[in-house]
Amino acid sequence: MKFAFNVSLKNIRRRPFRSAALGALVMLLTICLFLGAEVILSLQGGLDAYRSRLGADVIVTPSSASAHGSVDDIFLQGITGNYYMSEKDIKKAADTDGVQSISRQFYLTSAKAGCCSARVQIIGFEPETDFSVLPWIKESYSGEIRNGDIVVGSEISVPSDRQIKFYGKKYNVAAILGKTGTGLDNAVFTGYDTIKEMARSAADIISRKEFSGVNIDNTASALLIRVKDGYDPQTVADDINIHITKVQAKASKSMISGLSDGLSGISGIIAVLVGAVWVFCFIIMLMVFALLSNERKKEFAVFRIIGASGKMLTAVMAGETAVLCLAGSAAGLLVSVPLCFPLSDMIHSSLSLPLLMPDGAVLAALCAGAAVIPLITGVLISLASAVRITKAETGLLLREGA
Amino acid sequence: MKLRAEGISRNFFRKGKNTNFFTAVEKTDFELEQGCLTEITGHSGSGKTTFSNMLCGLLTPDSGRVFLGDQSLYELDDRKRSYLRNRYIGIIPQGQTGLHGLTVLENVMLQAEMYGSTPDAREKAVSLLEAAGIGELCEVYSNELSGGELRRMVIARAMMNDPPILIADEPTGDLDSETTALILELFRKYADSGNAVLMVTHEKEALCHADRIFCMEKGILSSVPKK
Numbered sequence: 058m059k060f061a062f063n064v065s066l067k068n069i070r071r072r073p074f075r076s077a078a079l080g081a082l083v084m085l086l087t088i089c090l091f092l093g094a095e096v097i098l099s100l101q102g103g104l105d106a107y108r109s110r111l112g113a114d115v116i117v118t119p120s121s122a123s124a125h126g127s128v129d130d131i132f133l134q135g136i137t138g139n140y141y142m143s144e145k146d147i148k149k150a151a152d153t154d155g156v157q158s159i160s161r162q163f164y165l166t167s168a169k170a171g172c173c174s175a176r177v178q179i180i181g182f183e184p185e186t187d188f189s190v191l192p193w194i195k196e197s198y199s200g201e202i203r204n205g206d207i208v209v210g211s212e213i214s215v216p217s218d219r220q221i222k223f224y225g226k227k228y229n230v231a232a233i234l235g236k237t238g239t240g241l242d243n244a245v246f247t248g249y250d251t252i253k254e255m256a257r258s259a260a261d262i263i264s265r266k267e268f269s270g271v272n273i274d275n276t277a278s279a280l281l282i283r284v285k286d287g288y289d290p291q292t293v294a295d296d297i298n299i300h301i302t303k304v305q306a307k308a309s310k311s312m313i314s315g316l317s318d319g320l321s322g323i324s325g326i327i328a329v330l331v332g333a334v335w336v337f338c339f340i341i342m343l344m345v346f347a348l349l350s351n352e353r354k355k356e357f358a359v360f361r362i363i364g365a366s367g368k369m370l371t372a373v374m375a376g377e378t379a380v381l382c383l384a385g386s387a388a389g390l391l392v393s394v395p396l397c398f399p400l401s402d403m404i405h406s407s408l409s410l411p412l413l414m415p416d417g418a419v420l421a422a423l424c425a426g427a428a429v430i431p432l433i434t435g436v437l438i439s440l441a442s443a444v445r446i447t448k449a450e451t452g453l454l455l456r457e458g459a
Numbered sequence: 460m461k462l463r464a465e466g467i468s469r470n471f472f473r474k475g476k477n478t479n480f481f482t483a484v485e486k487t488d489f490e491l492e493q494g495c496l497t498e499i500t501g502h503s504g505s506g507k508t509t510f511s512n513m514l515c516g517l518l519t520p521d522s523g524r525v526f527l528g529d530q531s532l533y534e535l536d537d538r539k540r541s542y543l544r545n546r547y548i549g550i551i552p553q554g555q556t557g558l559h560g561l562t563v564l565e566n567v568m569l570q571a572e573m574y575g576s577t578p579d580a581r582e583k584a585v586s587l588l589e590a591a592g593i594g595e596l597c598e599v600y601s602n603e604l605s606g607g608e609l610r611r612m613v614i615a616r617a618m619m620n621d622p623p624i625l626i627a628d629e630p631t632g633d634l635d636s637e638t639t640a641l642i643l644e645l646f647r648k649y650a651d652s653g654n655a656v657l658m659v660t661h662e663k664e665a666l667c668h669a670d671r672i673f674c675m676e677k678g679i680l681s682s683v684p685k686k
């Protein structure tokens with residue numbers, strides 16, 4: 058069958074326009090399959106990362122936080138602000154029935170002015186009680202976070218001396234976190250003592266009104282609560298909302314489910330679109346192959362006259378298609394693989410959804426899938442027309458071909 | 460190797476006065492003799508191509524059998540029949556039958572390479588093309604040839620495997636008289652070296668080369684005595 062493959066290659070080379078058109082069709086199909094699947098997986102990955110990061114059952118923020126965006130945004134987008142609750146409210150929340158453990162977070166926005174290297178969100182957490190940030194940090198950094206150390210999100214640029222300045226003081230970058238696809242990639246994390254020190258400097262340097270009446274030593278911007286077994290997070294959140302007027306509590310499940318509903322809606326639409334494109338390409342390929350094999354009846358009849366069996370003719374036809382499909386897929390991947398990074402960014406910024414690109418192995422599998430599916434489609438279709446051609450009597454084919 | 464037809468006939472569906480079919484070839488017995496140049500003449504539409512296609516194994520007869528040696532061609536499976544066609548029957552079909560994806564040389568060599576390559580295929584193909592008078596066109600793609608050049612390429616292709624049987628359907632139809640003479644001489648020599656050659660033709664001058672002449676008239680084949 059070596060001759061069949063050789064003839065396939067020669068046919069492709071001698072018909073550059075026909076070959077290019079078929080290749081372009083396959084390329085389109087590959088691009089759709091690859092980018093579609095990549096976006097769906099990224100959305101899924103973003104949701105998973107977000108879900109595992111959150112960990113809290115109930116989240117409590119001061120009522121004033123809503124001026125900066127909804128509670129969801131804090132965790133989804135890392136949009137925080139300088140808002141603080143009183144020691145009394147924190148204690149009340151901790152004493153609410155059903156609360157098992159509580160971890161405080163302290164938010165601070167760095168200034169754009171010369172006292173700070175960059176304007177970022179700084180998130181302080183309590184290493185002793187934290188169950189939200191630390192596990193995530195552990196994924197990329199197992200060392201200790203000492204006083205004065207900071208850990209930065211993947212999007213923050215770290216100078217070569219590994220020092221970043223906030224409110225006049227330099228802090229040592231201990232680690233860079235893995236990408237989450239959320240606004241948290243632009244945030245800086247540090248221990249509670251360090252952030253309190255930053256907040257004090259901030260109050261000194263720019264004496265922001267946010268700090269008036271705030272006892273920096275005993276405050277928090279958010280409380281992450283885990284509820285005891287048998288308690289419904291929603292009930293606990295309601296309880297807090299009823300009894301403490303200056304805070305808002307939200308069960309995180311409602312945040313996630315709202316988000317995952319939105320995500321699965323979008324994933325569904327993309328899947329349907331990819332499916333539609335596939336069906337569309339399938340039909341076009343079917344028509345093109347039917348037309349082509351009709352056009353080429355005479356050529357196929359000549360193969361038969363020379364002595365090619367039905368099988369050999371099928372091999373020539375399928376070989377031609379396979380080569381074209383592989384070339385088209387390769388071109389499609391060459392276009393879409395570099396394109397998937399800016400596309401992710403675009404979706405991330407325009408839809409404000411957490412997006413986490415699948416890792417290398419998954420991307421490689423996607424590439425293989427996006428190449429193999431059009432290949433199988435094309436070869437199956439060409440086999441179908443080959444069956445039709447080889448069944449026909451050569452003497453009749455010869456007359457029908459132009 | 461002998462090619463023999465026993466009572467082959469073929470109908471086609473076609474609207475007629477009181478029927479829906481049309482008999483292109485009536486039941487015919489026929490035998491191709493080795494070392495003999497046989498010719499079939501006849502009017503256009505009389506069934507010559509239908510008949511020769513049935514002999515080649517390209518068109519299944521409605522009745523009767525075609526034997527290549529002692530094997531009944533149409534009772535073999537496709538693979539076997541295709542192989543026999545490749546090795547033992549050189550076919551020059553009516554009309555233009557070049558494979559335009561291949562060069563002239565590749566077209567001719569394909570006949571030999573289809574079932575395993577032979578070491579001297581290239582030299583063989585070149586010498587056949589030279590004998591047909593188009594040796595200088597080896598590397599040209601077949602769609603760049605004139606009708607007559609293409610026909611000569613197909614003749615070289617048909618002779619590539621030295622088939623004991625050569626069947627040509629109007630091989631000299633679009634050639635000038637000089638080339639026609641060259642081709643007829645090729646066929647004559649091929650028959651003289653012990654092969655069976657069948658030629659369907661209109662050419663008057665072709666008839667003088669023939670050993671046996673038949674005439675096809677409305678699907679009925681009859682022998683014509685040689686003058």
Ligand SMILES: Nc1ncnc2c1ncn2[C@@H]1O[C@H](COP(=O)(O)OP(=O)(O)OP(=O)(O)O)[C@@H](O)[C@H]1O
Pocket residue numbers: 453456471472473483501502503504505506507508509510553
């Ligand atoms: N596939 C077909 N369907 C219907 N009719 C056919 C078919 N093939 C041949 N015929 C008819 O059979 C008759 C014989 O055709 P054939 O091609 O054998 O003629 P021919 O003697 O070779 O003619 P020519 O000298 O013009 O080549 C013609 O009348 C033709 O119309």
Ligand SMILES: [Mg+2]
Pocket residue numbers: 507508509553628
């Ligand atoms: Mg004819």
